[in-house]
Amino acid sequence: MTETTQRRAGRPRKAVLDRDRIGQAALELVDQTGDFTLPELARRLGVQPASLYHHVQGRAGVVELLRERVSDAMDRATLAEEGPWDEALSGFFHSYRDAFAAHPRVVPLLTTATIRSPRVIESYDQMLRRLDEAGIPTRQAMSILTALENFVIGSALDLAAPDVMWEIPADMEAPALAAALAAQPSERKRADEVFEQGLSRLLASLAAEFGA
Structure with a gap:
């Protein structure tokens, strides 16, 4: 088995990060502390802060995810x-x-x-x-x-x-x-x-x- 085949076999089938996970983690953080920062949110999710920008447009984007989480209820x-x-x-x-x-x-x-x-x-x-x-x-x-x-x-x-x-x-x-x-x-x-x-x-x- 080649190294390339091993890497492909070991790749997760589902993305580690998505908007739902970010929104839920942000809401939990705000419920606990009253606010959030992108570095804190990234640590909670176990990713680098730069990874968040693939899914949201910075802090304002996370706030909109919070709005959607509350609105969905x-x-x-x-x-x-x-x-x-x-x-x-x-x-x-x-x-x-x-x-x-x-x-x-x-x-x-x-x-x-x-x-x-x-x-x-x-x-x-x-x-x-x-x-x-x-x-x-x-x-x-x-x-x-x-x-x-x-x-x-x-x-x-x-x-x-x-x-x-x-x-x-x-x-x-x-x-x-x-x-x-x-x-x-x-x-x-x-x-x-x-x-x-x-x-x-x-x-x-x-x-x-x-x-x-």
């Missing part, structure tokens, strides 16, 4: 289903919230980077089509969609927050806050109730304002 099919626009958006935004709540540390990376992923852009196009069904003028559509997203992302961070968010010092009196904290339900139930109330009121206000 959302139920985009609800946006394409027939039925009332508000039910479609409500169903999608529930999955949107859950996806970001599972990876809260990725939020700063995604909200400060330009969106370029085709499948993520497709989701925005679908959301705007449903808002068009609500009678929202094109000139107002992006600002309204941004407001809805801000609420949903904030709700995701609220869901991922510590169980104890307010701790009144022993030498301080804050009776109104203390009473409100005592009256609220458990943390997960509280976060869910706040989200449900907020989202339903936002969608209802759109329907009332634009007459859909």
Whole structure:
């Protein structure tokens, strides 16, 4: 057997590195540390940093992979289903919230980077089509969609927050806050109730304002 034949026989059938592996490793790194560098990501994958550039365009490319990983956990099919626009958006935004709540540390990376992923852009196009069904003028559509997203992302961070968010010092009196904290339900139930109330009121206000 020649040396060439031996090398060919020993070659892996599947590529050691691909976009899925890079995206998953980057998401795990961000979940643990809150950020990533290309050298850190390469070490985690067991490759040289230069190898990453065969699959992504530097750091910005990895951020888009992170966006796609989170977006893939959302139920985009609800946006394409027939039925009332508000039910479609409500169903999608529930999955949107859950996806970001599972990876809260990725939020700063995604909200400060330009969106370029085709499948993520497709989701925005679908959301705007449903808002068009609500009678929202094109000139107002992006600002309204941004407001809805801000609420949903904030709700995701609220869901991922510590169980104890307010701790009144022993030498301080804050009776109104203390009473409100005592009256609220458990943390997960509280976060869910706040989200449900907020989202339903936002969608209802759109329907009332634009007459859909």
